[in-house]
Amino acid sequence: GEVERIVQMWSSLLDVHGGPLLFGGFSIADSYFAPVGTRIKTYGLPVPPAITAYIERVQALPGVKAWIDDALAEKDFLAFEEPYRTGR
Numbered sequence: 820g821e822v823e824r825i826v827q828m829w830s831s832l833l834d835v836h837g838g839p840l841l842f843g844g845f846s847i848a849d850s851y852f853a854p855v856g857t858r859i860k861t862y863g864l865p866v867p868p869a870i871t872a873y874i875e876r877v878q879a880l881p882g883v884k885a886w887i888d889d890a891l892a893e894k895d896f897l898a899f900e901e902p903y904r905t906g907r
Contacts, residue, residue: 822859822864822866825852825855825859826866826867826870829841829852829870829873830867830869830870832848833869833873838873839873839876840873840876840877841873845880849877849880850882850883852877853877853878853883853886856873856874856877856878857874857878857887859874860874860878
């Protein structure tokens with residue numbers, strides 16, 4: 820499935836470029852895939868330890884960490900945008 824395809828791609832890039840990020844140093848690819856890593860972590864999808872470590876490295880980047888922290892601190896919502904949500 821899709822998760823397996825992502826794991827294969829990320830594993831290959833980490834191997835070829837030697838990490839710690841997809842193309843060695845930070846690149847737009849890491850930014851692009853940050854939300855994918857967040858979803859993998861949030862849903863507890865099974866991925867190899869090297870991929871879990873990559874996701875953790877991306878989430879520790881200052882910009883990504885600020886994005887996650889700000890999202891977790893957000894309290895405002897509009898009921899028509901999230902009718903299933905009753906609060907935070």
